Amino acid sequence: DRELEWRSTNESVATVTQTGLVEARAEGSAVIQVGTGGVTAEVRIEVRAGAPVVRTLDATRIGEDTATLRGEVNPGGGDSRVVFHWGTDPGLGRFETVAPEGGVVPVSDGTVEVEAPLDGLTGATQYYYRVIAANEFGESLGEIVGFETELDLPTPILRGIEFVEFRDRIELRIEFAGYNPDTHPDADFFLQVRRSGDRDWSRSQTAGPFTYTDTSPLQQLNLTSGIQYDFRMQARRQGQLSEFSNVESAVPPGFQPSAQQRFPAVHSADLSEVTLSGLIRDGGWEAEYRFEFSLDSQMESIIAQSPLQTVTRQDLLMVDAAADGEGELGRLRSVDHEVEVTVGPNDIGLQDGATVYYRPVVRIPGDPDSVNRSAGIYSFTYRQPISPPSQLSASFSTAINGIVVTGGAPFEPSEGFLEVQRRVNGGAWQFREFMTSFGRNFSYEDTAIQAGRTYQYRIRGCRPFGGCSVFAESNVVQN
Numbered sequence: 001d002r003e004l005e006w007r008s009t010n011e012s013v014a015t016v017t018q019t020g021l022v023e024a025r026a027e028g029s030a031v032i033q034v035g036t037g038g039v040t041a042e043v044r045i046e047v048r049a050g051a052p053v054v055r056t057l058d059a060t061r062i063g064e065d066t067a068t069l070r071g072e073v074n075p076g077g078g079d080s081r082v083v084f085h086w087g088t089d090p091g092l093g094r095f096e097t098v099a100p101e102g103g104v105v106p107v108s109d110g111t112v113e114v115e116a117p118l119d120g121l122t123g124a125t126q127y128y129y130r131v132i133a134a135n136e137f138g139e140s141l142g143e144i145v146g147f148e149t150e151l152d153l154p155t156p157i158l159r160g161i162e163f164v165e166f167r168d169r170i171e172l173r174i175e176f177a178g179y180n181p182d183t184h185p186d187a188d189f190f191l192q193v194r195r196s197g198d199r200d201w202s203r204s205q206t207a208g209p210f211t212y213t214d215t216s217p218l219q220q221l222n223l224t225s226g227i228q229y230d231f232r233m234q235a236r237r238q239g240q241l242s243e244f245s246n247v248e249s250a251v252p253p254g255f256q257p258s259a260q261q262r263f264p265a266v267h268s269a270d271l272s273e274v275t276l277s278g279l280i281r282d283g284g285w286e287a288e289y290r291f292e293f294s295l296d297s298q299m300e301s302i303i304a305q306s307p308l309q310t311v312t313r314q315d316l317l318m319v320d321a322a323a324d325g326e327g328e329l330g331r332l333r334s335v336d337h338e339v340e341v342t343v344g345p346n347d348i349g350l351q352d353g354a355t356v357y358y359r360p361v362v363r364i365p366g367d368p369d370s371v372n373r374s375a376g377i378y379s380f381t382y383r384q385p386i387s388p389p390s391q392l393s394a395s396f397s398t399a400i401n402g403i404v405v406t407g408g409a410p411f412e413p414s415e416g417f418l419e420v421q422r423r424v425n426g427g428a429w430q431f432r433e434f435m436t437s438f439g440r441n442f443s444y445e446d447t448a449i450q451a452g453r454t455y456q457y458r459i460r461g462c463r464p465f466g467g468c469s470v471f472a473e474s475n476v477v478q479n
Helices: none
Strands: 005-008 014-016 022-024 028-036 039-047 053-060 067-074 080-087 096-098 112-118 126-135 138-141 145-148 157-165 169-177 188-195 229-237 248-250 258-261 274-281 287-294 309-311 317-320 327-333 336-343 355-363 378-381 393-398 403-408 417-424 430-435 441-446 454-463
Touching (some): 005 014, 014 028, 053 138, 053 145, 067 126, 157 229, 157 248, 258 355, 274 287, 274 355, 287 336, 309 336, 403 454
Antiparallel strands (some): 005 028, 028 039, 053 067, 067 112, 080 096, 080 126, 126 138, 157 169, 169 327, 188 229, 229 248, 258 274, 274 336, 287 309, 317 327, 355 378, 403 441, 417 430, 417 454
C-alpha cells in the first residue's frame, strides 16, 4: 500500500487532513488534491455561508481552583455567539455556562481562538467542557474535552526540633508551618530521620502516617542518646506526596534510669538461696543494675553487691498528634524490665539468723555518677539450711487391728517430724500421717485397712528447713 498525500489549494476556505477529512473554514472555493506515486486526483469544492465551525482546544493555566477554557471558532455565514458549557458531568448533561470576552465572533474575523477563565474550582477534581457557537444558519457543538485541577498539597516547613526532659520520659516537639487544618483536614504528615552524615532516611517502623485528628501514638523511631540526627517531613494528601521539607538537626538527651523492689524476697525450698526481684526503669536507653546488701537498716555500709547486669532495648520515640496544628508532640518513654537475682551464702557471706537489708540500684552504662539509689530498702532473714536426717530403720508387721510400723528415729521431735505413706493393691502412694511426737524408738499402727487387700508402706524423716531423708520402704503386706 502506498501512502496518500492530501492538500488544499486554499486553506483559508477549506483544510484537509492526511486521512482525507475536509473542514470548511470560510466562504469561497478550494481544490482538494490527493496523490501517490506520480498519480494525482483533485476535486473543487464550494463553501457557502452557513453555521459556524468550532473546535474545542485544551485548557490552559490550570491551577488548584482556576483554569482557562479555549476553543477555535469560524463564524461561517454570519456573526456567531460563542459560549462554553462546563461541569463535572463527563457527558455535560448538567453544566454551567461561561462566555469568552465579547461573546460574539464577527463574520469578518474569520477563524479565531476564544478563551474564558474559570475560578472557584475544587482542587484535584476532573472537569469537562466544550465550545458552542451559533448564528442565523445554525448551531455547532465542539467535542467534549476534560482537565483536572491541581491538588492543594501542603508542603511542611520545619522550624525546630526540641527535646524536653521529664523524670520518666523525654518529650519531642516538632514545630513546623505550611499546614492549614481548615483547608487540609485530610492531610497526613510523615516524619523521617537519619543519623547526621548518613545518606539514607528511615520512616516510622510502624508504617503509618500521623494526622492531626488522631491522638493515639502513631509513630516510632529508633534513636540513641547523644547522637545527632537529621529530621525532615513530607505531606500526603489524596494519595499525592509533597516535596520534602527543609532539614533540621537535633541530639536526643538521656535521663536517669530508676529501680524499685518488685516482690518480697523468696527463699528456696531448702533455704539455701534467696531470690530477689526488682523493676528496672531504663530511662529510655540502656541501663545497668545490681543489688546491694547491708546489715545496716539504713544501708550506710555495704557488705556485698550482686554482679552488674545490663538491660537493653531499642528506644521507641512515640509521636502523638497535637491538636493545634502547630507541631507534633512525641514521648520517648521509659520501659520497665522485671529482673531477678538469686544469692546464697557463698555470694554475700550470709550467716544463719542474720537480717540482711538490700535494694536494687541502677545507672547509665559506664557512668558511675549516674547511680540511682532511690529504691526502697527491704530485708530478709537468712536461715542456714539443716542437712536432712539419715536413713530411718523401720520394720513392718501385721497386728490384730491393722498394720504396725516400728523403727528408730535418728533425731528428736524438736528437730523434725516423720511422714508415713502407703499404697493399696499397687496403686499410687498416699499420705497417711505426720508424726511430730515420738521417741527414739517409734511405733505407728494403721487400723484403716480392709481384709483381702495388699498394702505397702514407707516412712521418712524430715527437717523443718532442711529437706527429708530417703524413704524406708516395706515389702508387700497381705491382710
